[in-house]
Amino acid sequence: MTGRPLPGDPPGGRRAALVWGVGTLVYFVAVIHRTSLGVAGIDAADRFHIGASALSSFSILQVLVYAGMQIPVGLMVDRLGTKKVLMLGAVLFTAGQSAFALSHSYGMALGARAVLGCGDAMTFVSVLRLGSRWFPARRGPLIAQCAALFGVAGNLVSTVALSRLLHTAGWTPTFLGTAIGGAAVLVLVALFLKDHPDGYEAPPAHHAGLAFVRRQIADAWREPGTRLGMWTHFTTQFSGMVFLLLWGLPYLVEAQGMSRGAAGGLLTLVVVANMVFGMVFGQLIARHHGLRMPLTLGVIAATAVAWAAVLAWPGRHDPLWLLILLCVVLGACGPGSMIGFDFARPANPPERFGTASGIVNIGGFTASMITLFAIGVLLDATGDNYRVAWSTVFVLQAVGTWQILRLRRRAERLERDRIAVSRVESVHRTPTARVPE
DSSP, X not given: OOSSOOTTOOOOSHHHHHHHHHHHHHHHHHHHHHXXXXXXXXXXXXXXXXXXXXXXXXXXXXXXXXXXXXXXXXXXXXXXXXXXXXXXXXXXXXXXXXXXXXXOSHHHHHHHHHHHHHHHTTTHXXXXXXXXXXXXXXXXXXXXXXXXXXXXXXXXXXXIIIHHHHHHTOHHHHHHHHHHHHHHHHHHHHHHOOSSOTTOOOOOOOOOSXXXXXXXXXXXXXXXXXXXXXXXXXXXXXXXXXIXXXXXXXXXXXXXXXXXXXXXXXXHHHHHHHHHHHHHHHHHHHHOGGGHHHHHHHHHHHXXXXXXXXXXXXXXXXXXXXXXXXXXXXXXXXXXXXXXXXXXXXXXXXXXXXXXXXXHHHXXXXXXXXXXXXXXXXXXXXXSOHHHHHTHHHHHHHHHHHHHHHHHHHHHHHHHHHHHHXXXXXXXXXXXXXXXX
């Protein structure tokens, strides 16, 4: 990654920050909707009279829809542009959250979470695409981590504000209140968002039909950098996401004997640590691209060690300092998963970046879905033995780490070759040449 602007790079600047800020605001609200169940899991079990497996079905279905939508969303973003996809996403996740607020039956609530997951799926890939259209390529890692910070901020709102609001205002006013936020960002997108700066339009897409779709997906998947990015996302993200999305609060309350207030404080710590790690990782990778793999493997190793220490601790409850350490380490999972997009970005041309990002984003959410399901089943099968249930983490980490080590050298070699070719071509271009993305 060169520190100099490349020919055809967007200019960035205040206008770019404003437009991109509107896009990330949509993502912020979507994450509030996505993670709102994390602080309402116990309430949901009481409201719908369900056990652990049925409770996990809410998040499993939501994540299943999210993961399944990633490649279609990537294709939609590449063909339709960011604005249309973000507007559709806002409509869907607002409708889903509204229906969830009004649900009194398990089936209706389950359908509402599916609709919410569909809308949520359209936000992050769109924001990544928006950033690549408005900012220079050298800013890519930092912009991606900053986008993730908006999601973390949304998670923070869920863990702090919604948990309190839920126990004062009640179920329906709380979830309807968040749905109003979705309607507000929809208006902002319609008024202020633009797909790209003037003069930096993408080449017109003359292709259509299933043949083009298959070729777009196949070309993105063929790149080792795309697959390395997907397995990086798979291995780093899921542990922290499952903890925040559903099972963290019940684990801390039921297995560790903490009050809901204290458990909520630890969930907040995960989110705050996520924000700090995101800013640090973004700066480090923007300046030293070679740190991507050491940071990835470091996050995986630290997460495995932290979980091993917590689950192997003798006695019924772990000491508070160890649980705090676990939550700080889990805060690195989200920023670690963002490194996956930095592997995929240089491996794909701009017109294919949405599709490649969708493939990468499938990784962590697939791992999260498997873990959510496994924990729910194991809790029911073992009489709420959280030590056994959380051991699922090690199996998925082992699979993902093997894939990362298998793909890393080929992906890095091809990336070095592309950068060398790009530098040679930029030297031979005239200084006044301007090649829009």
